[in-house]
Amino acid sequence: MTYETFCGGIFETNCYLVEAPEGWMLFDAPDGACNWLESRHVDVKLLLLTHGHFDHVPDAAKIKRLFNCQIGCHPQTEPMISDPEFFRGFGFELEIEPVKPDLLIEETPAREFLGLEMNVLEVPGHCPGSLCFFSRKDELLIGGDVLFASGVGRWDLPGGDADLLFAGIRKKIFSLGDNVTVLPGHGPPTKIGTERRTNPFLV
Numbered sequence: 376m377t378y379e380t381f382c383g384g385i386f387e388t389n390c391y392l393v394e395a396p397e398g399w400m401l402f403d404a405p406d407g408a409c410n411w412l413e414s415r416h417v418d419v420k421l422l423l424l425t426h427g428h429f430d431h432v433p434d435a436a437k438i439k440r441l442f443n444c445q446i447g448c449h450p451q452t453e454p455m456i457s458d459p460e461f462f463r464g465f466g467f468e469l470e471i472e473p474v475k476p477d478l479l480i481e482e483t484p485a486r487e488f489l490g491l492e493m494n495v496l497e498v499p500g501h502c503p504g505s506l507c508f509f510s511r512k513d514e515l516l517i518g519g520d521v522l523f524a525s526g527v528g529r530w531d532l533p534g535g536d537a538d539l540l541f542a543g544i545r546k547k548i549f550s551l552g553d554n555v556t557v558l559p560g561h562g563p564p565t566k567i568g569t570e571r572r573t574n575p576f577l578v
C-alpha cells in the first residue's frame with residue numbers, strides 16, 4: 376500500500392493519503408489538507424477520521440464538498456464534527472464548518488474500505504471514540520493521537536483517561552507486533568517494537 380503524508384495546521388497534524396484498490400482515501404483532515412489534495416490532482420473517495428479533535432477535522436467539510444466523498448468516523452466522533460457547539464461546551468472558542476458522517480465505524484477485526492481490508496481498533500483515553508486503522512497485509516497502523524514516536528496522546532483533554540489510554544496501547548497496539556509501522560497524528564512514523572522498548576511513557 377502506498378501512502379503520502381501531509382502535515383498542516385498550527386498543531387502540525389498529519390494526514391495520510393492512501394491508495395486503496397478502489398480509489399484514494401484520506402485519514403484525517405487538518406488545515407490545508409484540501410488544498411494539498413487539489414494540488415495532488417487525486418480524486419478522494421473516502422475520508423476516515425481517527426478522532427474528532429479540532430486539529431484533525433477542520434478541512435473535512437471542504438473536502439467532502441470538493442470531492443463529493445464519503446466521511447467515516449466513530450459514533451462518538453459524530454457530535455464533534457456535526458455540532459458546532461460541541462467544543463464551545465468545553466470552553467474552546469473555535470468554530471469548524473460542521474459536516475455529517477456517511478458511515479459510522481466501530482471496532483471490528485475486518486472491514487473493507489475501498490477494497491482495502493483493515494482491522495479497526497478502538498483505543499480511547501486520548502479522545503473518546505478514537506480509532507486506529509490497521510492493515511495486516513502492509514503491517515501499517517494509522518494510529519491517530521494514541522501512540523507517537525517517544526510519546527503518547529495527551530489524556531488531560533475533555534473525555535481523556537490515562538488508564539484507558541495506557542491499557543489500550545499495551546493490549547491492542549503492542550499485540551499487533553514489533554514490526555508494525557505506526558503512522559501517528561503528529562510527528563514522524565515509528566515502529567511498535569521501538570516504542571515498546573524505548574518509549575519513556577511505556578517502558
Ligand SMILES: [Zn+2]
Binds near residue numbers: 426428501502520
Ligand atoms: Zn487529538
Ligand SMILES: [Zn+2]
Binds near residue numbers: 386428430561
Ligand atoms: Zn492531534
